[in-house]
Amino acid sequence: MQEFRDKRVIQALLAELEKKTRALPSSIRIMEVCGTHTMTVHRYGLKKLLENIGVEMISGPGCPVCITPNEIHEAAIELVTKKKNFILTTFGDMTRVPSRKGSLQTAVPASGSVVKIVYSPEESLEQARSNPEKNVVFFGVGFETTIPTIALTVREAFFEGLTNFSILSALWLIPPPLKAIVEAKEIAIDGFLYPGHVSTIIGEKPYQFIAEDYGIPGAIAGFEPSDMLLGLSSILDQIHQGKAMVSNEYSRVVRPTGNPKALAVMEEMLETKDAYWRGLGLIPLSGLKLKKKYSNYDAESKFNLNIKGGSGDLPGCRCGEVLQGVISPPQCSLFAKKCNPNSPYGPCMVSFEGACFVHYKYNRGLK
Amino acid sequence: MCLGIPAKVVKIEESNFGKVDYLGTKVKTNLSLIEDVKIGDWVIVHAGFAISKLNEEEAKETLFMLRELASQQATENKKNNVEARRNNQKQRI
Numbered sequence A: 001m002q003e004f005r006d007k008r009v010i011q012a013l014l015a016e017l018e019k020k021t022r023a024l025p026s027s028i029r030i031m032e033v034c035g036t037h038t039m040t041v042h043r044y045g046l047k048k049l050l051e052n053i054g055v056e057m058i059s060g061p062g063c064p065v066c067i068t069p070n071e072i073h074e075a076a077i078e079l080v081t082k083k084k085n086f087i088l089t090t091f092g093d094m095t096r097v098p099s100r101k102g103s104l105q106t107a108v109p110a111s112g113s114v115v116k117i118v119y120s121p122e123e124s125l126e127q128a129r130s131n132p133e134k135n136v137v138f139f140g141v142g143f144e145t146t147i148p149t150i151a152l153t154v155r156e157a158f159f160e161g162l163t164n165f166s167i168l169s170a171l172w173l174i175p176p177p178l179k180a181i182v183e184a185k186e187i188a189i190d191g192f193l194y195p196g197h198v199s200t201i202i203g204e205k206p207y208q209f210i211a212e213d214y215g216i217p218g219a220i221a222g223f224e225p226s227d228m229l230l231g232l233s234s235i236l237d238q239i240h241q242g243k244a245m246v247s248n249e250y251s252r253v254v255r256p257t258g259n260p261k262a263l264a265v266m267e268e269m270l271e272t273k274d275a276y277w278r279g280l281g282l283i284p285l286s287g288l289k290l291k292k293k294y295s296n297y298d299a300e301s302k303f304n305l306n307i308k309g310g311s312g313d314l315p316g317c318r319c320g321e322v323l324q325g326v327i328s329p330p331q332c333s334l335f336a337k338k339c340n341p342n343s344p345y346g347p348c349m350v351s352f353e354g355a356c357f358v359h360y361k362y363n364r365g366l367k
Numbered sequence B: 001m002c003l004g005i006p007a008k009v010v011k012i013e014e015s016n017f018g019k020v021d022y023l024g025t026k027v028k029t030n031l032s033l034i035e036d037v038k039i040g041d042w043v044i045v046h047a048g049f050a051i052s053k054l055n056e057e058e059a060k061e062t063l064f065m066l067r068e069l070a071s072q073q074a075t076e077n078k079k080n081n082v083e084a085r086r087n088n089q090k091q092r093i
Helices: A007-022 A035-043 A046-052 A070-082 A092-096 A122-130 A147-160 A175-184 A196-202 A205-214 A225-241 A260-269 A292-297 A319-323 A355-363 B056-092
Strands: A028-034 A055-062 A086-090 A114-117 A135-142 A165-172 A191-195 A218-221 A246-248 A270-277 A281-290 B005-012 B017-022 B025-030 B042-046 B049-053
Touching (some): A007 A046, A007 A225, A007 B056, A028 A035, A028 A196, A028 A225, A035 A191, A035 A355, A046 A055, A055 A175, A070 A086, A070 A135, A070 A165, A086 A092, A092 A114, A122 A135, A135 A147, A147 A165, A147 A260, A165 A270, A165 A292, A191 A196, A191 A205, A196 A205, A196 A218, A196 A260, A196 B042, A205 A218, A205 A246, A218 A225, A225 A246, A260 A270, A281 A292, A319 A355, B017 B042
Parallel strands (some): A028 A055, A086 A114, A086 A135, A191 A218, A218 A246
Antiparallel strands (some): A270 A281, B005 B017, B017 B025, B042 B049
């Protein structure tokens, strides 16, 4: 693994990229779709190095904690503060996201209720088994990487006949927002660096329309610095050759057709729905929900939660524009002032891969 | 969120579970999303589940290419340095 971070390799790749950018008339702009890529770009100082050779990296919508809109966070808070004997389990980042009703961390649970942080969705099942008198709701958030793990967990509960378990779902698909961003035409994007681990599940084909319908080059890349640079190198080659495609530069992990077992369990348990994204608004068929057969495991219908989509962001927070790549974090007037990792005002400052958090952590003081 | 950690499978149990070794730490992992897993396989682990098997051939190929690139670059740098030194000497003369 160390070799993928080797200084000499990185320098060689950067030199190679420079040769390729030198021949271009102007600098190019690449969107790194995934939040984990955003981390790599900043953590290894690639942002500045790439800028110097004419490649501007902008962050995309690939942080599920960030793009989950307020109303779903508020529904989770509502559940645990109003209902007795509830165990709400979720991933750590989700508990810190501020909403108009505070965050799960600051909320005072009703009597007998509690918020528990889990590492794996399956831990929620253990909670449900050992607390039969309580309702366990897993606030499940994620993209295609995480969705199969959540679907499989519900499937286990279904076959085990666990009746006190359900999920509050915030499950998002990656290709639809990319289409929305391209169609919005607010920013010109010369290429997409596709998320490696989402691609592990879905394969190469779901991005094909970006190359075919919009003529935008792209590459699937892994998360080590040299993986990312290999991806960029392929995008530059495509620009030079004037042909757009989806190249796979993470072939040690991503198979062209994805992970068939994971796709099958998603297909079995879930169906698409139109969904609201923070900043991006309503995107057709961009979310997933449990199929009718499993509605007893869907917290939204089980507990009659009335989640009204599109209720808007927190006033002043520009997280939505950051997620579309329209502004970079320091352009928000709250950045590093009212909004910082110790007291985040918006979700992009909460998540470890939120663009604002990453910017704050690695770039303060840089000009 | 989509963080995936490469780890080595060290134990497989009947119930689709197993243990993986990540830098010496053994972690219980659900293996039911991947096919034909064997002890010694490298997998990518995400949220307690193995989501993909690492393809060793592909990994080796990528590493080979990276090494080649680095050594090519080193040769090029050397050449450039020699030329720069020559130019310097010429200027001094």
